[in-house]
Amino acid sequence: MGTDTGFELSPRKVDYIKFINGKSGPVKTNTIADGFGVDPSTITKTMAELAGDGLLVYAPYHGVSLSEKGKITAQFLIKRHRILALALTHFGLSHEQACREASRFESYVSKDAIDQMCRAMGHPNKGVCGDITHDDSCLEG
Amino acid sequence: MGTDTGFELSPRKVDYIKFINGKSGPVKTNTIADGFGVDPSTITKTMAELAGDGLLVYAPYHGVSLSEKGKITAQFLIKRHRILALALTHFGLSHEQACREASRFESYVSKDAIDQMCRAMGHPNKGVCGDITHDDSCLEG
DNA sequence: TGAGAATTTTGGGTTGTATCCAAAAATTAC
């Protein structure tokens, strides 16, 4: 669903969303700050922005959780990473290298391209750094 | 031949270098400004930076040309674009789509990854938006 | 060849993302 193209999120925000997705319950500011080695105030500000985008529910002083939209976005971000990393291994890159390389550029790859690649690879379930789950839009076309 | 990893140039600078590479002789400030729809003063400033990086020879009021280093860099940038676009067509993207998509993220793909992909594809000479020429480092390994 | 036209550069300012620090506010723990 949606008109999102997949690159309205900066690389840093992609990383934050993926990090939050990997934790359970509300995630505290310091947990994220520690995870990325940045000042907590940086996190406070960025979380407010992501909440403004409707991706997070932000309870000041209590932490953030993904909204429904945020969860869907996170699923896409993870799938995008895994599809790209898997694709790179088709060209001889090691799992490590593929995963590292994909992290560098994945933020700039559109949802359309990912869906197409996913179809071309037969909707693979095994990625190189985790399983791949598929959303409906990917299965169309 | 070098230690460049392939992503020390911002996307915009990559575009400028490719544009200059596609022109013959010294390229005038306004030619570039018109090509990208930006103010000439923006070009003046950015050309000074690229000259500072040793990629351009910049003669104020007379235009810029690629230095030897700049030519090598441009060759890599073009090859990178074409390798990535070609790779994307392997996943069912049309030539147009592959070319457009590659443009978005190519700046963030390392030289190592490109060399590896190039080898895996058997050093192809035909890309989807132009021929591919190979440098030595790609042929090693 | 020299003055006006066109081009280019300089200097100063803006925007957006991502960051930091110090001080204030809120929460938590004992």
Place this chain on the structure above:
DNA sequence: GTAATTTTTGGATACAACCCAAAATTCTCA
């Protein structure tokens, strides 16, 4: 319920990429 901890606020910095207006340079051609 006060002290310690965490978080937020407010103010700054850095950087890339951009714009505008004014100054400098180069070009044109009568």
